[in-house]
Amino acid sequence: MAGSREIRNKIRSIKNTQKITRAMEMVAASKMRKAQDRMRKARPYGEKIRNVAAHMSRASTEYHHPFLVERDTVKRIGVIVITSDKGLCGGLNTNVLRKALNQMRAWEAEGEQIEVCCIGNKGLGFMSRIGANVISQVTGLGDTPNIERLIGAIKIVLDGYTADRFDRVYIFYNRFVNTMKQEPTMEQLLPLSDERMSGEENDASQNKLWDYLYEPEAKPIIDDIMVRYVEALIYQAVTENMASEQSARMVAMKAASDNAGNLIDELTLIYNKSRQAAITKELSEIVGGAAAV
Amino acid sequence: MGTIFHLDIVSAEESIYSGPAEFMVAPALMGEVGIYPHHTPMLTRIRSGMVRIKAPLKDEESVYVSGGMLEVQPDIVTILADTAIRGEDLDEAKALEAKKRAEEAMKNKTSEIEYARAQAELMEAAAQLTAIQKLRKRGH
Numbered sequence A: 001m002a003g004s005r006e007i008r009n010k011i012r013s014i015k016n017t018q019k020i021t022r023a024m025e026m027v028a029a030s031k032m033r034k035a036q037d038r039m040r041k042a043r044p045y046g047e048k049i050r051n052v053a054a055h056m057s058r059a060s061t062e063y064h065h066p067f068l069v070e071r072d073t074v075k076r077i078g079v080i081v082i083t084s085d086k087g088l089c090g091g092l093n094t095n096v097l098r099k100a101l102n103q104m105r106a107w108e109a110e111g112e113q114i115e116v117c118c119i120g121n122k123g124l125g126f127m128s129r130i131g132a133n134v135i136s137q138v139t140g141l142g143d144t145p146n147i148e149r150l151i152g153a154i155k156i157v158l159d160g161y162t163a164d165r166f167d168r169v170y171i172f173y174n175r176f177v178n179t180m181k182q183e184p185t186m187e188q189l190l191p192l193s194d195e196r197m198s199g200e201e202n203d204a205s206q207n208k209l210w211d212y213l214y215e216p217e218a219k220p221i222i223d224d225i226m227v228r229y230v231e232a233l234i235y236q237a238v239t240e241n242m243a244s245e246q247s248a249r250m251v252a253m254k255a256a257s258d259n260a261g262n263l264i265d266e267l268t269l270i271y272n273k274s275r276q277a278a279i280t281k282e283l284s285e286i287v288g289g290a291a292a293v
Numbered sequence B: 001m002g003t004i005f006h007l008d009i010v011s012a013e014e015s016i017y018s019g020p021a022e023f024m025v026a027p028a029l030m031g032e033v034g035i036y037p038h039h040t041p042m043l044t045r046i047r048s049g050m051v052r053i054k055a056p057l058k059d060e061e062s063v064y065v066s067g068g069m070l071e072v073q074p075d076i077v078t079i080l081a082d083t084a085i086r087g088e089d090l091d092e093a094k095a096l097e098a099k100k101r102a103e104e105a106m107k108n109k110t111s112e113i114e115y116a117r118a119q120a121e122l123m124e125a126a127a128q129l130t131a132i133q134k135l136r137k138r139g140h
Helices: A003-060 A090-108 A121-129 A147-162 A194-198 A203-207 A216-292 B088-106 B109-140
Strands: A076-082 A113-119 A134-138 A168-178 A179-188 A213-214 B007-013 B013-022 B021-028 B033-034 B043-056 B058-074 B078-081
Touching: A003 A216, A003 B007, A003 B013, A003 B021, A003 B058, A076 A090, A076 A121, A076 A147, A076 A194, A076 A216, A090 A113, A090 A168, A090 A179, A090 A216, A090 B007, A090 B078, A113 A147, A121 A134, A121 B058, A134 A147, A134 A203, A134 B088, A147 A216, A147 B088, A168 A216, A213 A216, A216 B043, B007 B058, B013 B058
Parallel strands: A076 A113, A076 A168, A113 A134, A213 B043, B007 B078
Antiparallel strands: A168 A179, B007 B013, B021 B033, B021 B043, B043 B058, B058 B078
């Protein structure tokens, strides 16, 4: 009978854990729906501003924005790493950070200098642990990513690019494929690639070469549009990463609840067996005793 | 028909308005601009303020935008609204703040490592303590 109380205690503690993981699963499920909603809402802005930017880059020939110009030599690289603030979401952060780390090691082997901008607590912790040069960071974004919070950290990177501190800027985040699948993704942010600029566009406007009437002046407006476009791209990546985080957490917590259920079943079986064995033993002792008398 | 154009007001966080319009007024940087269909293609900055929209068969509507860009094409008008109040100085201040935070995090790195080490030592000590207690129990 010695083990039976221990087993019972263990079952109780696992049941408590299961309650927590179940609650977390449900919270993540409802947050995921909202995060996906936000991701979808951010899309029209990104598309519109891309169309405007693409049109401008074709139309205005006298001024080329630095974001559009490919540099010949690449010596210094800026990296933006987007991760979640909290853990308990499976291998989500690990996957994207491993991808970033491998890429950074490869770049370092080629003698390139790397500076990192971290969005999210997990990435920041990782980057400072491996001794990367972190130039700006945002953490604690909460459930609603606010573009206002991102502006500062992004500006450091964009200014660094304009001031020739970086020759290229890459972004690492988790792309949201569906609830079950999130893909760690690396994308080149700056200079803006042609495929990014062209996208799917109505071909009617593509053939006609017309330019806007800029009011008051072309250059500041083009600068503004370009900066906002890049910000929109990063914001979109952040919303995707957030949707990925919630769905990964939901899946991880579901697996944890299921495992706890299996464990409880097994332990209950063992508990019952040991109880039965004890009863049988007692009975045979009584019978043996009676026979001796 | 040619008497209406399509108007989209979008911000990075949501779509604010999307639909046909006969006429609209926006607070451009150089002063208010009224736009009818077939306006010359134009791109301008707008200040924060009300955008008035006259949709066909509807009363005039007003939408608040906190600044942004106004893009005009003959049949399509788009307002790319900012969600945050922007300004050169404000952006600069935010950038400095982000930089400072990063530098502080780099400085705190050593203390974090020390904290982790202390935690590890504490765990080890606790494990030793329980082991000693077990041994004593057995000894009695």
